[in-house]
Amino acid sequence: DARVTQTPRHKVTEMGQEVTMRCQPILGHNTVFWYRQTMMQGLELLAYFRNRAPLDDSGMPKDRFSAEMPDATLATLKIQPSEPRDSAVYFCASGWGQGYEQYFGPGTRLTVT
């Protein structure tokens, strides 16, 4: 049963600290998405990659967020420095092609104090 995995599942950190979230997409999927979910804003697309190349990161605060795909089995989302307003659940999703049928991971719940 192929699934998207994310680590860590929960992260509590103090403001100013660096946070790294990791995602392993489903093997064979060529598109990876990063979303953020909050009560106020719902699900927001932060960035996405196709064949490991970044296609769109317009939803991401560029000064503190960065997303990479070092290889086809790993995607990372970093926040440096973290701020309390970054507290949210961050989801990774993978799929094949142009956003058609995305498969979500269980999320990383981030709390920045």
Added chain:
Amino acid sequence: TQLLEQSPQFLSIQEGENLTVYCNSSSVFSSLQWYRQEPGEGPVLLVTVVTGGEVKKLKRLTFQFGDARKDSSLHITAAQPGDTGLYLCAGLDSWGKLQFGAGTQVVVTP
């Protein structure tokens, strides 16, 4: 601003009752997806509708895509407690990105 407006925001019903959730937009989408999300988990894809006027059934769930491909509805017949969750619609825009609605929280009590 949400491109996709979902209504109602919250729905609480008794087991056995029927319910309908709506997803509306002024934009045309090439396809529309429905997801269900349970607490502590990511959204899970339920269905994708592509053709205007299309109706798809998944057991007790019926999904309809509007003729103009701007709106959709999800109808659940004889709801069960296992149907409890956050129902999200998402439209695939012309840039190939999914635009999500804010969701409808459904609670089905025994």
